[in-house]
Amino acid sequence: MESLFILALVSSVILLVGYPLINPARYRAANERAAPRHYDDLYSARENAFEALRDLQFEYATGKLSTADYEQLQARYQVQAADIMRQIDALEPDGARANGPRACPRCHAALSAQDKFCVKCGAKL
């Protein structure tokens, strides 16, 4: 009884861990289609830039920065964010870039090819 349990335990461990090695081709194909690695880093950088802009606005509104300082810093952060977004665009596969910018079918806002949702009205594309 007990040796049966041990056998079952050991075999299920080996099976669960070893199963993917039986048919490697299945995982290789999926891997080819994976997104380029720099995406994650650039998206994080973009989120950072937006957060920085938001913090800046907040600090100005709560009286920690002079108007001159605020405008100078805001311009700097915006250029930084624009630069990051251009890098993200550059990483797009050729097909998407060829399509170029497009308009939202619902509210006609200006969008780029890789957007999945409209930034303005939230419509699914």
Place this chain on the structure above:
Amino acid sequence: MALLQIAEVGNLTLVLGMVVSLYVIFAAIFSQLKRRPEFLVSAKHGVFVVAGLTTLAVVILEWALLTHQFRFEYVANHVSRNQPAFYTVSALWGGQEGSLLFWVWLLGLFGAAVLIQQANQRKHLVPWVIAFMAFTQTFFFALLVFISSPFVLLPQTPADGVGLNPLLQDPGMFIHPVTQYLGYVGFTVPFAFALAALVTGDLSYDWIRTTRRWALFAWLFLSLGLLFGMRWAYVELGWGGYWGWDPVENAALIPWLTGTAYLHSVMIQEKRGMLKVWNLVLIMLTFLLCILGTFITRSGVIQSVHAFGVSSMGPLFLAYIAAVLVVFAYLMYLRMDKLKEENRLDSFVSREATFLLNNLILLGAAVATLWGTIFPMLSEIFAGKQITVAAPFFNQINGPIFLALIVLMGVCTLIGWRRASPAHLKRNFMPPLLLAVVTTVLLVALGVRDPYGLVAFAAATFVLGTVLLEFYRGIRARMRMYRENAVVAPVQLVNKNRRRYGGYIVHIGVILAVIGIVGSTFFQSELQKNVMPGEAATLGQYTLQFEKLKMTQENNAQVIAADLVVFENGAQVDTLRPLKAYYPAADQMTTEVAVRTTLREDLYVILAGWNDDGSATLKIIINPLVVWLWIGFIVFIVGTLIAMLPDPRHAQVAERVRAEKALVGA
């Protein structure tokens, strides 16, 4: 199934766990070096399998504990028949073997959680994260399999077990180790990501953003561990205090200090791309200090209250720490070019500068505390005798350091990012400074004279002023910009800026705790007196009337208690019953103090001794403001939870729309 076979199955799960996690290390690394994705999938399966195996081991051990299988040596050592079931469950982490299993079980669950969380993201980081977590798991499994297994059987079945050490029979015993371990184990995840970032060379933002909540989570539980440990010491150890600079207390504090530095310091890397080396070093230190903390608690290497198990694990722990240090140092050297600062400090009067100073101060406190903690061990190794380092050393060194930290906390709130406009800074400084001065004058007028106490209170009020000012300005800005009223504005302020205002609430909690600590440290009063039945003892405005001694048998202990009636300024307000309990099975005496808590102070009474003539020796302590320590902690926890919540989605989208609109012109 016979007991022997169940023990075998238990040991088997540990061996299997070790083998599989060893495999996971190599499979994950191999999958990246040789571009074989099937090995990564196999490694991921391995992570879940290990989580399952450790869960099975925990289930087996808990079953053995709850059904009193005394043939298991671990059960016999930590459970007894007449012990409440509550403490039987907690015996899982009560002893060395069980706590190691608990550690590796948590790590297994966290590994699975990371995989679920990162399901299709960060594909280049995750394999290395898995590899490192598996490496740590293999280490702990090795300890369990080769040195310290919880599934060892005794040759005969004893009639009863020894039971849980009576000092540990307290609800704090249930919660403190759990929270402490969640914190210790939790820091494995951010550090694993840091190593992964070093290996892959992706060193700017990603690993930090990904692990932001993990780091907060682990730090929250380290804080909770400290809270419950301190509360437990206060009510259970019976000397009137909550912190003794005990080696194991320090072992929990030091990673908390470096962890605090890390949480602040990463904000600078996110905003300015600076302090990359600092952040990597801080998270590495925090993680290794957590491992050290686990080791110090579980090996008895430095004698203390927590020395409930002595073993030969020392060299192995140190070998693990050394291995991680070497790999880390090598990777840092390899990636030096990618760790260059992206910006420079614009000005010394900027939030970046205060955060840098914050790093230095917290690291200083950590180093000082660590030095004091391991000094006895070093002196024994190098000088042949153990020289104890006691509270005065730590108080003298850390006191001023923490005071500087408090002042810095206030200053950094007033300063914005990049630089502070001097005129604005002066204007912002005035109200909190004024508040501090007024408070000091008031305290002196009320008769407070202790200089250290006054300085500390002044600093605390200053910081409180700065945070309240932030709330006031933020609320006013919202009322102006969004036309919100005075009730909605504060709620929305916190809601839309959870990280910032969660952090400010944490700071308020810290200040309240500081007030509690200063009150109970500098203004404590004490009296020890022997009283006959009917006699009274007076301290401050309290008079305690001793009625008589009472002896009873409770559960598994013989209890002797003193019945006291408490009068405050002549009127009866309370009855207290301090006691001592003797546990025959463990041959141990514990003290249970009686405390009367008000917002103003704690009246804390210990039954220090008694005589055959029915008289009792009472030790009476008045701890002013100490309840604010606990209240402060709760506020602190709430603030951390708020900071952990993601900002509401529409805030993010609105931000993005506004920013992108501005950029269309750029």
